[in-house]
Amino acid sequence: MELQDVNVDNASDRGQAQESASAGVDELTERAAAMQLESAPSPMPRSPGLRLQIPNPFEPSDQPVTDELMQTVSPVSSGQLVAAASALPQPPRFESRTMQDRRNFMRRYETYLTAINALQTQWGGAFAMPVGACIESRTKRMVARYEFNTAPHLITEEQWIGYFMKANTPSHVDYASVDKAMKKLQMRTAWSEPESRMMNLQADLEAVLDQFNLTEVAFEHEQRRIVKYLANALAPASFKAAIATKLTLHENKRYKNEVVPFCAWMTTLMREFMTWEQAARAAATAGQSSQ
Structure with a gap:
């Protein structure tokens, strides 16, 4: 009887030890998980008033950039x-x-x-x-x-x-030199789209103005002069002559003084001219073939 009591006590002690060991492992696991959560990097909070766009320091502004x-x-x-x-x-x-x-x-x-x-x-x-x-x-x-x-x-x-x-800031405004340089400005007709021809002409124009650091000044004060540069650079010669005639009309007066409307007007007229030119060439080719 005493032997049975001893065996029961030993089994009870082993059960308590196993439960204690299991509880210790669980506690260690929980502590390790908590430490990982604490050490994990958290996303940096952003202020509600944070400006997401970085300002361009070279843009003109009333307030100095600090x-x-x-x-x-x-x-x-x-x-x-x-x-x-x-x-x-x-x-x-x-x-x-x-x-x-x-x-x-x-x-x-x-x-x-x-x-x-x-x-x-x-x-x-x-x-x-x-x-x-x-x-x-x-x-x-x-x-x-x-x-x-x-x-x-x-x-x-x-x-x-x-x-x-x-x-x-322009150091010297010399439109006589600009006028001389603009005489070399010429529309290139290698492209079949009027937009491509005008865009390249505009880029060549600004390249000349940039050489004299007058792009902004000219567009602010000398739009009539810029229109003249563009009109003189148009090609082919037949299209240039037609535009020169149109610019003498009172109804087209605004195009002589405003660059952007003039360029849009040129693109529209050039598309019509190129359509007519292609049709004329096709008709001429067909006439020569029939002979």
């Missing part, structure tokens, strides 16, 4: 995420000397910033490289020495932006 308005890769920035870093647009690099080089850099930076802004969402985004970080180191030291008379690291982002913005 360092704080531009999201950058600076370590002091917070609440910013980098997504798909290997596929991010690459910023332009400035290592040139002339004012035209500065204007070209601003255009490339604007293109880069447009691509970066396309990645800004409510849940994530990409940093924009600040303007000052896009300057090659030797060029930066030279500009800092001769333009600012200080060390490169003491120049603020706003000062770098101002350095490039100076290139947008």
Whole structure:
């Protein structure tokens, strides 16, 4: 009888030990899971008032652009995420000397910033490289020495932006030189679409104006002069002569003073002219074949 009691007690002790061990394993599992949850990175909350679009520092504005308005890769920035870093647009690099080089850099930076802004969402985004970080180191030291008379690291982002913005101010307005350069402007007729012909003519026109840094000034104050440049560059000669006649009519007066309506008008008339020209050629070819 005593032996049976001992066996029962031993079995009871083993059961309690197994239950205690099982409870210990469960407790350790729960603790490990809790530690994993605590250490897991949580998504960075975004402020309801967060501006998702990075402003273009080279766009004219009434308020000056400061360092704080531009999201950058600076370590002091917070609440910013980098997504798909290997596929991010690459910023332009400035290592040139002339004012035209500065204007070209601003255009490339604007293109880069447009691509970066396309990645800004409510849940994530990409940093924009600040303007000052896009300057090659030797060029930066030279500009800092001769333009600012200080060390490169003491120049603020706003000062770098101002350095490039100076290139947008024409140093000398000489329309006599522009008139001479525009004499070489000529519409290319290699394309079968009127839109292609006009777009290439407009691009060639702006290329000449850009050489003199007068694109914005000319469009603001000299639209009549620009229309004259475009009208003189039209081709073929028969189409150019027809447009010259139409521009003498009072009903077409507005086209002589406004560039955009003139270009739209030219595209429409050119489409009609090209349709008539193709029909005339087909008729002439058919007449020669019948003979």
